[in-house]
Amino acid sequence: MRFFRIVRPAAAALAAVLLFAAAPPARAQEPALRTVVIDPGHGGLESGAKGRFGNLEKDITLAVSLKLKALIEKGMDFEVVLTRDRDVDVSIENRSAIANNHKASLFISVHANGAVQKKAAGSETFFLSLNATDEETRRLAYLENNSSDLQSRIDPSTDDDLMMILWDMAQNAYIKESSRLAELVQGELDAMLGTRNRGIKQAPFKVLTGVACPAVLVETAFISNPDEEQKLASDDFQNKVAEAVYRGLARYLRKGE
Amino acid sequence: MAAKKRKKGGISRSALVLTFLILALAVLVIIFFNGQGGEKVKRGAEAVAPKARTEAKAKPVETRAVTLFFVADDDDLLHKETRTIPAGPNEADEAERALAELIRGSEEGLSSPLPARTRVRQVFIAKDGVATVDLSRDVAENFAYGSTSELAAVYAVVNTLVYNFKPVKKVVFLVEGAERETLGGHVDLTRAFFPDYSLVAR
Numbered sequence: 001m002r003f004f005r006i007v008r009p010a011a012a013a014l015a016a017v018l019l020f021a022a023a024p025p026a027r028a029q030e031p032a033l034r035t036v037v038i039d040p041g042h043g044g045l046e047s048g049a050k051g052r053f054g055n056l057e058k059d060i061t062l063a064v065s066l067k068l069k070a071l072i073e074k075g076m077d078f079e080v081v082l083t084r085d086r087d088v089d090v091s092i093e094n095r096s097a098i099a100n101n102h103k104a105s106l107f108i109s110v111h112a113n114g115a116v117q118k119k120a121a122g123s124e125t126f127f128l129s130l131n132a133t134d135e136e137t138r139r140l141a142y143l144e145n146n147s148s149d150l151q152s153r154i155d156p157s158t159d160d161d162l163m164m165i166l167w168d169m170a171q172n173a174y175i176k177e178s179s180r181l182a183e184l185v186q187g188e189l190d191a192m193l194g195t196r197n198r199g200i201k202q203a204p205f206k207v208l209t210g211v212a213c214p215a216v217l218v219e220t221a222f223i224s225n226p227d228e229e230q231k232l233a234s235d236d237f238q239n240k241v242a243e244a245v246y247r248g249l250a251r252y253l254r255k256g257e
Numbered sequence: 258m259a260a261k262k263r264k265k266g267g268i269s270r271s272a273l274v275l276t277f278l279i280l281a282l283a284v285l286v287i288i289f290f291n292g293q294g295g296e297k298v299k300r301g302a303e304a305v306a307p308k309a310r311t312e313a314k315a316k317p318v319e320t321r322a323v324t325l326f327f328v329a330d331d332d333d334l335l336h337k338e339t340r341t342i343p344a345g346p347n348e349a350d351e352a353e354r355a356l357a358e359l360i361r362g363s364e365e366g367l368s369s370p371l372p373a374r375t376r377v378r379q380v381f382i383a384k385d386g387v388a389t390v391d392l393s394r395d396v397a398e399n400f401a402y403g404s405t406s407e408l409a410a411v412y413a414v415v416n417t418l419v420y421n422f423k424p425v426k427k428v429v430f431l432v433e434g435a436e437r438e439t440l441g442g443h444v445d446l447t448r449a450f451f452p453d454y455s456l457v458a459r
Binding site for chain 1: 328329330331333368369370401402403404405406408409438439441442443444445446447448450
């Protein structure tokens with residue numbers, strides 16, 4: 001028993017050294033914000049939620065995302081990458097892979113909400129909830145204590161299983177920043193849209209789990225609510241949503257610097 | 258005498274052969290009936306079980322109450338509704354019945370967050386507290402989920418199972434017997450779910 005008590009921490013330490021040997025010292029060269037990835041929800045065969053008047057979530061998310069992209073490119077010094085720029089299917093894994101491959105600094109997924117209740121209304125901003133198992137919680141504690149920049153810390157030579165586990169939990173290292181981004185974006189949505197403020201929430205959304213940077217999912221309004229569906233379909237409301245997210249983003253960046 | 262003796266000897270020899278033949282036949286008959294007897298015992302055992310079941314059915318059916326989680330029209334929360342279902346024989350059977358009732362819908366004017374066509378294919382409760390729920394493809398196909406309705410569908414199932422069945426600590430989903438990424442593009446179905454009672458009205 002005593003032997004194992006000594007060997008176990010030693011093995012863990014060795015694993016940690018091997019894993020992070022190639023990584024530069026933490027925070028020494030944190031990259032400046034450069035790329036924002038915007039993710040228009042759904043697309044192609046997958047329409048997302050549907051409205052009574054026939055509007056589809058996938059069309060509204062794309063329209064809002066294109067407007068947001070234009071605003072950021074005009075007003076900020078960032079490259080904007082969309083996970084799709086037309087009506088095509090993109091797998092959820094590819095959405096986070098696009099963000100990670102572009103070394104995204106921020107990830108914003110744009111959605112329109114749907115509920116069984118026709119009266120459900122309002123805007124809300126989500127960030128990831130962990131809902132982690134015990135085993136994951138242990139790994140998580142380790143990641144939180146050791147990683148500020150997961151991207152540079154995952155050595156390409158790391159074996160596949162470990163890579164998968166790390167990528168699968170990539171967002172976990174950014175929960176605090178994601179929460180701050182969600183709060184600021186939601187504040188602007190509330191100020192600009194005149195919709196019910198449903199606040200910021202956490203949920204286990206698949207598209208957020210693999211993203212290795214602060215990430216939020218914006219539920220602009222309810223397409224399942226006939227009043228809000230008509231708003232969502234209008235150019236004016238879409239412009240307001242894009243402007244609100246843009247302002248939230250700007251506030252996030254100002255505070256972060 | 259010698260001839261008699263010989264004759265006697267002849268008779269005893271054929272008697273010996275005859276005895277041998279009778280013995281052999283007897284052995285064969287015993288083997289034959291033993292084999293059949295074994296069969297009969299087996300069939301008998303099989304026949305006993307259904308008989309016992311019909312006897313149990315004849316008695317008044319034992320029931321138990323379960324709490325189901327539905328959505329209401331005027332808020333975004335899950336609301337509890339109590340329902341009586343037949344009890345036993347084990348908790349997985351009861352869990353299947355509870356979910357079938359959840360899909361069938363409310364008796365108090367609430368709505369089920371799950372598509373009405375959905376069938377419960379199986380519920381399996383493992384010793385480590387993980388319940389695996391296998392739903393028919395209807396739960397995910399031809400149904401347009403938004404984030405809110407997808408969260409409601411997932412947590413109505415998870416809460417119903419964990420709230421009512423003590424051995425269940427968390428829930429894993431299968432759709433038509435296979436793992437699936439999401440129901441409608443939002444909630445990560447590849448992980449085990451703990452219940453979320455923050456979505457439930459007080």
